[in-house]
Amino acid sequence: MTTAAHSHSGHAHEGPSWSEHVLARFEREGFRAGGARAAVVELLAEQDCCLSAQEIFDRLRGGGRSVGIASIYRVLDQLFQLQLVQRVDVGGGVARFEAAHPGGDHHHHLLCNGCGRVVAFEDAALEAELDRVAERLGARVAGHELVLHGACADCSRG
Amino acid sequence: MTTAAHSHSGHAHEGPSWSEHVLARFEREGFRAGGARAAVVELLAEQDCCLSAQEIFDRLRGGGRSVGIASIYRVLDQLFQLQLVQRVDVGGGVARFEAAHPGGDHHHHLLCNGCGRVVAFEDAALEAELDRVAERLGARVAGHELVLHGACADCSRG
């Protein structure tokens, strides 16, 4: 279930590509090269929204690449430690991951309880408000995660 | 780990108490009375932030009440279905639950990566902004969940 889809519009391919950026970072950080890591990074790079470990596993298998599920979790953890991916938790006990772009160009998610889709959205004013809240709390907020629950535009129109 | 604490200030005890409200609702809904449900509701009523099923289990055990973990999950699910509790997910694969007060008086959480505490906060302007976002998306948003990650006021001052 949860056929991940998105309502993104923009996101052109610019700059030194996320996967190159990531692989370079790994090398700089002293990691060795490895096929599993490259495969996961490459796959994540071509998504524009979150995937679960199992989804990554299935897609790599489908694409001929045989990567152990343990390696996938390992790579995801490494990426997360280096803040190169964002962990997205839409409930159901499964963690999802998506590329964290350096430009801070991040989005949030609406989980539709009608069709089960995950709809991504961005909102600059919301981000500004969140910054303001962080300041008011006196906390050094490194990141945030927001999930809206409800009926997406399609489902609420029907 | 994760010693749940809070920075709440307000929250006076007013009205017909959350537990009474909840128990009445269960009766109206055709449920029979039961010890496990009463115990869980009573415990949740005296918290001002979220508890996990295991934490509820431990506290009830500690308080002499022996309640099966299965019953706790069942009651939490019933409460959730009736929208009497809010499910809070601060990651780590454990679901937490807290009383949902009828007045819509809900709060959000900052997960401190320094001390591990969960700090609760409210912000009316943020809620308004979230409403605006929902409207812009054209979605019928039933609820939302926000988690901030970073160093709480105490930890970022140290």
Next chain:
DNA sequence: GCAATAATGGGAACGGTTTTCATTACCGAT
């Protein structure tokens, strides 16, 4: 009280994630 049946709790089952460990592959030194 009595019967019907909902509520409960122990334990097994389940599914996602982590750990273990033997094997493979990378990379610097030779």
Next chain:
DNA sequence: ATCGGTAATGAAAACCGTTCCCATTATTGC
């Protein structure tokens, strides 16, 4: 180019939160 030390990998087991199953207990209408 080869070798050796060691990181990376993947299969399988372990782990852990949650759900399911079912025999027992407790509640409610009669």
